[in-house]
Amino acid sequence: MAMTQARKTGPHENEEEDLFPTLRRAGARINYEVGERICSQDDLCAGVHYIEEGLVKLSTVSRSGRGAVLGFLWKGDFFGEACLTGRARHQISVVALSPTSVIFIKTRSMMRLVERDPAVAGHLVKHLLERNRRIEEDLLDHIFNTSERRLARTLLWLSQHGKRRKTPSILDKINQDTLADIVGTTRPRVNYFMNKFRRMGLIQYEGPGVVVHPALQEFLQSETSDAG
Numbered sequence: 001m002a003m004t005q006a007r008k009t010g011p012h013e014n015e016e017e018d019l020f021p022t023l024r025r026a027g028a029r030i031n032y033e034v035g036e037r038i039c040s041q042d043d044l045c046a047g048v049h050y051i052e053e054g055l056v057k058l059s060t061v062s063r064s065g066r067g068a069v070l071g072f073l074w075k076g077d078f079f080g081e082a083c084l085t086g087r088a089r090h091q092i093s094v095v096a097l098s099p100t101s102v103i104f105i106k107t108r109s110m111m112r113l114v115e116r117d118p119a120v121a122g123h124l125v126k127h128l129l130e131r132n133r134r135i136e137e138d139l140l141d142h143i144f145n146t147s148e149r150r151l152a153r154t155l156l157w158l159s160q161h162g163k164r165r166k167t168p169s170i171l172d173k174i175n176q177d178t179l180a181d182i183v184g185t186t187r188p189r190v191n192y193f194m195n196k197f198r199r200m201g202l203i204q205y206e207g208p209g210v211v212v213h214p215a216l217q218e219f220l221q222s223e224t225s226d227a228g
Contacts, residue, residue: 018119020052020103022113022117022119023050023120024103026105027050027104027105028103028104029102030102030104031102032096032099032101034096038056038094038096038100041093044089045082046107047104047106047109048079048081048083048107049080049103049104050077050104051074051075051100051102052101054075054096054097054098054099055098056073057097058072058079058093058094060091060092068181069181072097072170076123076127078127079092081128083107084110084114097174142184147193148193151183151190154179156220159171171211172207172209173209197216197219200215201213203216
């Protein structure tokens with residue numbers, strides 16, 4: 001259904017949009033179609049990517065051939081920033097999940113921006129802190145929680161993140177195999193828990209995607225209380 005009411009622009013969104021002219025002058029804007037690869041694991045790490053619009057998936061493959069989904073990034077996120085520390089090659093692959101516009105800034109240009117532009121430096125630091133917090137939460141989640149709880153947390157995070165950032169919903173763009181990779185379990189287990197959540201009224205299927213109800217948060221909190 002089309003939105004007929006103009007939405008308000010939040011302060012963080014204004015900050016992101018204010019960066020666009022600065023980053024465009026320093027780099028080049030590149031558009032990607034759905035499914036197009038933006039960079040591949042082991043490609044030369046020549047600069048930083050900034051997502052102007054769209055949605056991307058990060059993944060990696062071990063030397064033994066085992067693949068893993070590392071996460072998703074939206075409008076306003078950076079990736080490839082490891083080149084600023086001297087890393088020569090990408091350790092991840094990045095694929096567009098929706099029509100995506102990326103500003104690519106070469107390493108030296110980005111380093112100059114960080115040194116001279118407080119707004120760019122501040123946004124980059126904020127991005128890195130948020131990513132580190134997410135990595136820490138994921139690590140603790142895998143150590144202490146069951147796959148059912150990890151799936152519930154993943155569904156909540158993906159649904160809430162999109163709403164906060166005014167970005168496309170990711171839950172109509174990923175399948176249960178991808179959810180299994182994120183949670184660290186098998187697809188049959190994900191399917192079992194998704195059906196359980198649906199029967200309990202915590203989620204519902206709508207077209208190709210999943211709608212997460214607030215009751216899933218309550219379920220997660222009740223499970224935490226029971227565990228305590």
